[in-house]
């Protein structure tokens with residue numbers, strides 16, 4: 663598997679793991695800000711779901727089979743498991759850290775695709791970076807401590 667495809671598989675696995683974590687927190691969040699966080703997490707996982715499909719199809723367009731299974735994702739992802747004990751504030755902090763982890767996988771994929779003159783993948787990585795930076799802002803703005 664080529665370097666670009668490998669770096670895309672990393673981003674894909676991380677995005678899938680963050681998708682599931684965001685759904686977990688959508689379902690399990692409690693407290694005074696339940697409604698706004700429940701809704702915000704839904705918007706976030708909807709947008710991650712779209713990204714997952716685009717990333718998977720980019721891997722296919724580059725000629726590789728897309729690797730997608732719970733075992734593969736668990737072995738591959740750098741995103742930590744959801745915290746089942748987390749309160750709303752801890753969920754926000756955890757999501758923030760996970761988006762920052764994903765940003766680092768994206769930076770790497772952007773660098774590799776740039777080095778390989780794959781401007782389509784590079785452009786996709788830039789678009790994903792922009793989306794995650796916006797979510798980081800929203801999560802940070804929602805923190806109370």
Ligand SMILES: [Fe+2]
Nearest residue numbers: 688689700704
């Ligand atoms: Fe829901």
